[in-house]
Amino acid sequence: MNEEKKDLIELITKIVTAASALIAGIAIPVVLNYNEEKNRQSQLYVQIMSQREQSDSALRERMFNALITSYFGKEVATDPEKQIMYLHLLTLNFQEFFDAKPLFEDLDKKLTGESRRRLQHIAREVADRQVNMLTKPDHKPAELMLCREQLDDCTATGAFSVKGRQRDYHFNVELLRVGESEVFLRVSPAQGATPAESFDFKPIEFEVSYYDTPFMNNTRLTDGSRFAFALKNSDPKAKIALLKVVTFPEEFMSLRDRPYFDEMLAKVREENGGNFLKR
Amino acid sequence: MKRRFWTGLLLCCFVSAAAIAEASDLFGTVRLKGQPLPNTVVTLKDGREDLQTKTNLRGYYSLRDIEPGKYTLVIQLRDRSTRQVPVYVFPQSTEKNIDLK
Numbered sequence: 297m298n299e300e301k302k303d304l305i306e307l308i309t310k311i312v313t314a315a316s317a318l319i320a321g322i323a324i325p326v327v328l329n330y331n332e333e334k335n336r337q338s339q340l341y342v343q344i345m346s347q348r349e350q351s352d353s354a355l356r357e358r359m360f361n362a363l364i365t366s367y368f369g370k371e372v373a374t375d376p377e378k379q380i381m382y383l384h385l386l387t388l389n390f391q392e393f394f395d396a397k398p399l400f401e402d403l404d405k406k407l408t409g410e411s412r413r414r415l416q417h418i419a420r421e422v423a424d425r426q427v428n429m430l431t432k433p434d435h436k437p438a439e440l441m442l443c444r445e446q447l448d449d450c451t452a453t454g455a456f457s458v459k460g461r462q463r464d465y466h467f468n469v470e471l472l473r474v475g476e477s478e479v480f481l482r483v484s485p486a487q488g489a490t491p492a493e494s495f496d497f498k499p500i501e502f503e504v505s506y507y508d509t510p511f512m513n514n515t516r517l518t519d520g521s522r523f524a525f526a527l528k529n530s531d532p533k534a535k536i537a538l539l540k541v542v543t544f545p546e547e548f549m550s551l552r553d554r555p556y557f558d559e560m561l562a563k564v565r566e567e568n569g570g571n572f573l574k575r
Numbered sequence: 576m577k578r579r580f581w582t583g584l585l586l587c588c589f590v591s592a593a594a595i596a597e598a599s600d601l602f603g604t605v606r607l608k609g610q611p612l613p614n615t616v617v618t619l620k621d622g623r624e625d626l627q628t629k630t631n632l633r634g635y636y637s638l639r640d641i642e643p644g645k646y647t648l649v650i651q652l653r654d655r656s657t658r659q660v661p662v663y664v665f666p667q668s669t670e671k672n673i674d675l676k
Contacts, residue, residue, distance in 0.1 A: 416667060441663070447645065448661060529665035531643055536663060 360390060367399070379403055380415055387422045392511055400507035404477060416477060419506045423526040426510045427542045434459065437542040439528075442471035442479075444535035455486060456541040460521040465495060467523075471537055474530055478505035479537045481525065483515075510542050601664050602637035603671040605630050605650055612675075616651040619662075650675070 366372050367382045383403065387396050400419055407415055427437055438457075443450040458465040466486035473480040484499035500515070504525045514524035522544040529538040601619065605612045611634030619626040619638055630636045641664045648660045650673065662671050 413667065420667070447663075450663075529667050529669055531663075531665050534643070534663075536665070538663075538665065538669075 356390075360386075360394075363389075376403065376406055376411060380411065380418065383415075384418050387418070387509075391422055391426065391509065395509075395512040397505070397507040397509075397512070401505075404507070416506045419509075420526075420528065423506070423509050427526050427540055430510060430542050430544055435543050437526075437540045440469065440539045440541060442469070442537050442539065444471055444474060447534070447536065450536070456523070458517065458521050458523050458543045460517065460519045462519060463495075465497070465517060465521070467497075469539075469541075471535075472501065474532050474535045474537055475505075476532055477507070477530070478503050479527060479530055479539070480504075481539075504539065510544075514544065598640040599643050599664050599666055599669060600637060600639045601641055601648075601662065601669050601671060602635070603673060604634045605636060606634055606672070606674045607652070608676065609674065611635075612650075612652075615653075618649040618651070620647045620649055648673070 363382055363386050367379065367386070372378045372382055380403065383396060383399055386394060386399075400415065403415060404412060431437055440454040440456065441450050442452055442454055444452055446452075452471045454469050456467055456469065458467070468484050468486050470482045470484075471479060472482055480501065480503050482499060482501045485495055485497040487494070497517070504513075504527050506527050508525070508527065510524035510526055514522045516522045524542050524544070526540045526542065527537065528540055530536065605615055605617065611630075611632075613630055613632045613634055615630045615634070615636075617628050617630060617636045617638075619641065621642075621644070626638050626641065628636050628638055643664050643666045646662050646664060648662045648671065650658045650660065652658065652675075658675055660671075660673055663669070
């Protein structure tokens, strides 16, 4: 009986050893191969993305250089109509990197009549597009009609709010002056009903022209929330202005603020415990 | 007599040209409780001459050659009732979107 039991134990040991060897022989290479393939895929993905980013940057660089060189070139610099077209192209393609306000203002001085109206129209179109890009269901722009001289229910002051991470910020805005293509405003914090509603913000006075765009000219609050003004219309004779106040969603990140691609990948890897392709 | 005629004509031309240069346009969308209002008569009243147009299928309207200033926009609904909306037409193209409740 004991002999039989001993034989059985020996047999089981042999089978288990053989099975373990078999499993190890098959499973270990499979696992290694799988991990290797996964790493190779990650590397390939990173490589493709980096190359795409590089070629995109190179293309944009060439395009920007060509446009800006042509803009200041002899042929275009003497033809305001062509300057308008080149400026339009620049703002359409590089609105997140490039503040074209000085170029717009410079051209504005040279133009009169219909050409000037067209230039202002282009600038308003760019600002409108940016306002639309920033508009989200919980971040709708506020429209403010401000009049230096009272007209019906229109007055020189208005109010708007910015949704912050922790709280809402309430501001008052006053129209100080209406120029030919710009207005001057004073923005101050609204007096809160309770101390908790008050916040530290020094009143600021600034100019908003048709050539200001939300992406370039905005005010950042301490918690990272931002707001910007876009001048929609103005009438210097009647001293009236129509403005849009756009607030930025928290997750908004302009291309200028965008981190380097490597940093972004590192962050994703970190979040996924070292595995880039984990979903 | 001839000189007066030509001076008058020149003055008329100058005034008309100035008026055309100042003329602006008004555009926007008319909605009722968030829905576009198609084929709706939109009238711009300034006490002198009224300007009228109809909204298209998307509720969009546009009026041209308007002198900048304060006006009333009258919207005639299908049940023949009217809604009045004050509007200020700026020297530049003015957008006025209306959402009736």
